[in-house]
Amino acid sequence: MKILxxxxxxYKTYLNRRKFIKGSLASAMLATVTSSAFANHDSDLSIYxxxxxxxxxxxxxxxxxxYNNFYEFGTHKKHPHLNSGNFKPRPWTIKIDGLxxxxxxxxxxxxxxxxxxxxxxxxxxxxxxxxMVIPWQGFQLSELIKMAEPxxxxxxxxxxxxxxxxxxxxxxxxxxIWPYREGLRMDEAMNPLTILATGLYGHEMPNxxxxxxxxVVPWKYGFKSIKSIVEIRFLDTQPxxxxxxxxxxxxxxxxxVNPKVNHPRWSQGTERRIGEFKxxxxxxxxxxxxxxxHLYKDLDLTKFx
Amino acid sequence: MFSTRNFNRxxxxxxxxxxxxxxxxxxxxxxxxxxVNPIEKLMDELGLMALRLIIITLMITTLSNIKPLKSIxxxxxxxxxxxxFYVCLHFSTYIVLDHFLDMKFIIQDIIxxxxxxxxxxxxxxxxxxxxxxxxxxxxxxxxxxWKKIHYLIYxxxxxxxxxxxVLVRADKTEPVIYMGIIILLLLxxxxxxLTRPQLAQ
Numbered sequence: 001m002k003i004l005x006x007x008x009x010x011y012k013t014y015l016n017r018r019k020f021i022k023g024s025l026a027s028a029m030l031a032t033v034t035s036s037a038f039a040n041h042d043s044d045l046s047i048y049x050x051x052x053x054x055x056x057x058x059x060x061x062x063x064x065x066x067y068n069n070f071y072e073f074g075t076h077k078k079h080p081h082l083n084s085g086n087f088k089p090r091p092w093t094i095k096i097d098g099l100x101x102x103x104x105x106x107x108x109x110x111x112x113x114x115x116x117x118x119x120x121x122x123x124x125x126x127x128x129x130x131x132m133v134i135p136w137q138g139f140q141l142s143e144l145i146k147m148a149e150p151x152x153x154x155x156x157x158x159x160x161x162x163x164x165x166x167x168x169x170x171x172x173x174x175x176x177i178w179p180y181r182e183g184l185r186m187d188e189a190m191n192p193l194t195i196l197a198t199g200l201y202g203h204e205m206p207n208x209x210x211x212x213x214x215x216v217v218p219w220k221y222g223f224k225s226i227k228s229i230v231e232i233r234f235l236d237t238q239p240x241x242x243x244x245x246x247x248x249x250x251x252x253x254x255x256x257v258n259p260k261v262n263h264p265r266w267s268q269g270t271e272r273r274i275g276e277f278k279x280x281x282x283x284x285x286x287x288x289x290x291x292x293x294h295l296y297k298d299l300d301l302t303k304f305x
Numbered sequence: 306m307f308s309t310r311n312f313n314r315x316x317x318x319x320x321x322x323x324x325x326x327x328x329x330x331x332x333x334x335x336x337x338x339x340x341v342n343p344i345e346k347l348m349d350e351l352g353l354m355a356l357r358l359i360i361i362t363l364m365i366t367t368l369s370n371i372k373p374l375k376s377i378x379x380x381x382x383x384x385x386x387x388x389x390f391y392v393c394l395h396f397s398t399y400i401v402l403d404h405f406l407d408m409k410f411i412i413q414d415i416i417x418x419x420x421x422x423x424x425x426x427x428x429x430x431x432x433x434x435x436x437x438x439x440x441x442x443x444x445x446x447x448x449x450x451w452k453k454i455h456y457l458i459y460x461x462x463x464x465x466x467x468x469x470x471v472l473v474r475a476d477k478t479e480p481v482i483y484m485g486i487i488i489l490l491l492l493x494x495x496x497x498x499l500t501r502p503q504l505a506q
Contacts, residue, residue, distance in 0.1 A: 063341045071475060266418075267410070267413070267418070279405070
């Protein structure tokens, strides 16, 4: 399969483009009140579509922002879109601690001024057997890890979502143990495919998609791609993760997309691509086998699911 | 006091009210107004409707113990048959729209996934109930045997609510509420049976 290319965009250019898109959105809305607020993307889709795999088609902004699993805003797919209006993603800091040279708290703006924002078009495969194709903007997690200067004893990275029950109504109920936590092995975290995303379709990350900054690990089930990150810890032992803690017989630490390892609730052999009628076959590592299979050559994937 | 006639008169209205959601969802599905994942949405709505109707049939029996509502029982058959109607739509959505009649896959799915097993058995148990629902059938089978067959509604309700409970990933409030109602309705029946006067003699 084709390696997904990425268009390198300096952060400033990216911001300008975002302004341009916002400007055109405003004028489009003035021109025709009835037209959908999402329609403006149609004009510059080519930025993203040239990175597309031939069997894939971009999902629309509307699909990506109205059908979400983000239990902090409620357990229904439409809840994040409906309930995230009061969430304030700025100002934002990320605390770096654990096995690092110097634990510190970074201002998000400071992180962003030190990294290169790129376009990455990735397939997202949910453990519930649906999938989307999403044009993210973000930077490689490895860049932030270099800034964090982990010790050589650090073997794992843990991520923690913000806890603000007053802004995130789903957190007022203990559906899962808050705050949401996820983790990666160090080599997974350093893989060039792994990004921290700060936007999609050229917009700042919408609240319902994990504003202002979220993880995207495209070869793993969606729940690994933790949203609204406030803390990153470096550890020498495998960290606890939210879904694994809740139901270890269903969700493992690795959670690699794997059509051969079944989940007790969903067959993982096929998936429904949002917007398509018929199911399609699920690809090993969500189609990123070439890029990541080597990470697991010594691992029994049926045991470490 | 509501008479049998009162309840019988309400039947056409009830019929339209209960039928209406299926027509609405079918229309929304065809016109692309069922959201981003319409097949999932359709399946969820149909299944939830079926479960609610099953619970309502159990409630009707309980309500008919209250003197002024005694005749409400005349509505039970229609609502029970509607429950079966919605279960059939729910099941065919799963078979046809969700899996495109891929029978090999579907059979595997039914065997391997407990929540689908629960739902499927619940559906199977409903078939004898629906097919023995006519007056003629009651006569042919005799009331005693007919009644025995219709005790199947209890495993149907329990399995259907378990089907929903296992499906939900987190926040099981809604399925737990349905299960709670079913358990209360069953406890009431057991209590009634234990306190029946002829048993005391």
